[in-house]
Amino acid sequence: MSNILNENISRLWASMIVDEFAKNDVRDFYCAPGMRNAPILAASFYNESITPYSFIDERALSFRALGKAKKEQNPVALTCTSGTAMANFLPAVIEAYRSNLPLIIITADRPIELVKIDANQTINQIDIFKEFCCYTLALEAPSEALTPKRLRTLIATAIGRAKAHQRPVHINLPFREPIDATPELISESYLESAKETFHNSLSKNKTYFFNNFKLNAELEDLLKSATSPLLVFGKFDKQANGQDYIKALKEIDIPKYIDVTSGIKYHFNLEDNLNPSFDHSEVFEAYQRSKPDLIIHIGGRLVSKHYYRYQELNPQIKIIHVTDFDEDHDPGFSNNIKVICNPLSFLAEVKNLGLNSSPVINWKTFTNAKRDIIEENEISFPYLSKNIVEKTDVEIDLLIGNSTAIRSFDLYISADSHYPITVFSNRGVSGIEGFNATLCGLCDADDKAKVLVLGDISFMHDLNSLYMLKEMKDKNITIIIVNNKGGGIFELLPVAKERDFLHLLTTPHTNNFTDLLRAFDYIEYTKVQKKIEFNAIYSKALKQNKINFIEVELNEEINKAVYDKLKTVKM
Structure with a gap:
């Protein structure tokens, strides 16, 4: 049940909008802190049907919302204050667009009379997401000119577009002050009309999408x-x-x-x-x-x-x-x-x-020869992907980072076993940021064990989200950082021959993450360099309801040598 906030027109509109989201089964609100979006934040907090999530960093929060949408296949709401805050959402919005995920972004704005005079914290917010949304709803500032019924219809239509097209939708909502609980007169007739819309348990306008194939x-x-x-x-x-x-x-x-x-x-x-x-x-x-x-x-x-x-x-x-x-x-x-x-x-x-295919190629000898090379050599990316899969004996959601990580897991194939692994990825545009936060979004959906495998540079792009993990400290989470000192994938490509400028591609560094990760008392951190160490620690981590970080230090020369040996196997 929604508590109707009616101190002023901005709070009343926010209550109706959030209530309409709930009626459309959109109940997760990822709320970036701010003042201009205070009416939406208050409405989501006081609506018992809504679960609000908050975090200091808009980019990390948006990837967390992406993870929840990825796991549940239902729209989630993402809201922020005016100005540059929404620009931090852009990488996650692009990924959602290319991954067909229904994020609904509610950006608070200042009213038109402030936007057009270069007032503080104002930009043209309407067009920032336009290439990566299937629908944009640009509302005017709350007023009694738009009836409660019509407001809800507009909101329900926007939600319906996100569901039907499985793409992001942008709702831009300017608020005039007061935007806190300061009282301001609302006409009795408008207030009564608004209250009536809360008592209807159904959405004003709900969209369903059906499309089944029939052979021609x-x-x-x-x-x-x-x-x-x-x-x-x-x-x-x-x-x-x-x-x-x-x-x-x-x-x-x-x-x-x-x-x-x-x-x-x-x-x-x-x-x-x-x-x-x-x-x-x-x-x-x-x-x-x-x-x-x-x-x-x-x-x-x-x-x-x-x-x-x-x-x-x-x-x-x-x-x-x-x-x-x-x-x-x-x-x-x-x-x-x-x-x-x-x-x-x-x-x-x-x-x-009843299709069939002949002849079928026999891959078993080829596959086993590759497996032998991986096991006979020192720790490498192929070894990690193979053993993460094969040592997994409990149901997990596996989130795989981009670059070498996703390619290594894609190359793996099992000869005769099945594994209880559901894989997630951010391959819409294959960016390297936001993976720690995406993992948190997956964790918001359920308590199933979660594993994230990513490279060192990808990890460094999302350090803010380490603070977000505190909320997950009692969940079964394992994060594996493969540290090859920066951009190891380029060492596997022909461009590696151009040594003089390779450092501009590879982001070389000398970091390890020991001191950083041990600064967080809710993180269990281990560094490994040997195969036997990794297998034991990974198997143990899968059985623990805690946050385990495993940093694997990879020697890039050895890693490349393994890849070269794998290329020698013939059919």
Whole structure:
């Protein structure tokens, strides 16, 4: 039940807006501190249906909100004061846009008469997010000219757009003073009209979105005529129905290439017809010798860049791209048919066709040879990704940082085991910031064990969020920092030969994080350099309801040597 704040028109509008969010099942408010958004902060605090979260740093808070939206697939609200505060939201808003996540940003503003005279803490706030939102609602300052009914309709419509399009929405709301509890006259008729809207348990205007696939003759002929189809499953952020996708994919008995950003890769192995990544040169060459005649690509973009190179080199292969979002996803410029629907409904139709594929490539000897190299050598990124997966014996949410981290986990494939791991990533635009905060957002959703793996530079980009972790001190959280002294991925690329200017790419440093992390009394910190140390500490951390940081010091020369040896394995 909402406590109606009616000391003045700004507080009354804020109460109605927040109440309308609650009626639309948007109950998480991530609240950046400030004065201009005080009416929204007060309304969210006094509404019993709302859970408010607060943090000092807007950028970190916005990534935390992103994590909650990623985990629950339901819109969350993110609010801040006027001026540059909203600009700190921009990286998370861009990531949400490219990851199809429904953030709803409520930016408090100063009224137009102050914005246009260069008053303090004013900018043009309307256009900052315009390229990365599916809808913008620019309200005027609260007044009795807009009826309570119409205000709620506008808010409900904005929320509905976020749900239907699964994209960010921006609501800009100027407030005139008073913005605290100072009394100011509201007409009796307007106040009564506003109060009536609180008593209705339903939203003013709720949106539902349905879209199921039905096979047509053209697609049926294309699917049935394929003699060696390959099913590719790309980036997918709807982990709430991950088990449905696992079941659907296992019922289709053709070769599968499942990207790590699908979230469900580790629920499959070679015995499930799972194929290794195209980023193994040997796999790429094998597929050049034994080409599929049809690729069915479900979901978004893959981590593998060589998958798209393969498409460009083989334009004769037909590609059906199935997505639930109407966006131009085609990095290989190769899609022949685009199907916009609920992918589960598409997979159900494909299952009924009874597709099969021959011949199927046997990857087992190749995979085991790679595994032996990883285990025989000193600690490396491939060793960490392999053993983090294989030593996980409890259900976890695994958040993987970008750059080398995500690529290393994508290259891993299991020969004969399944692992209880749901993967999350920020691959919308693949930025390196905000991962500690995103993890906190995942933790806001439930008490399931959480693991974050990220590089040293990525960790240093989000140090403010270490303070946010205090709220999570009784949860099962393990954060693994792979410290290779800066930008190790560039050492694996051809540009590494240009040593003279490499330091401008790699962000070299000599830091370790011992003193920093031990300054936080709610963090359990350990540094490791050996394989046996890591395995023992990681396995122990998975069983503890505390925040464990494991810093792994990686020798980049050894790491590169392992990658070079892995390239020597032939089919």
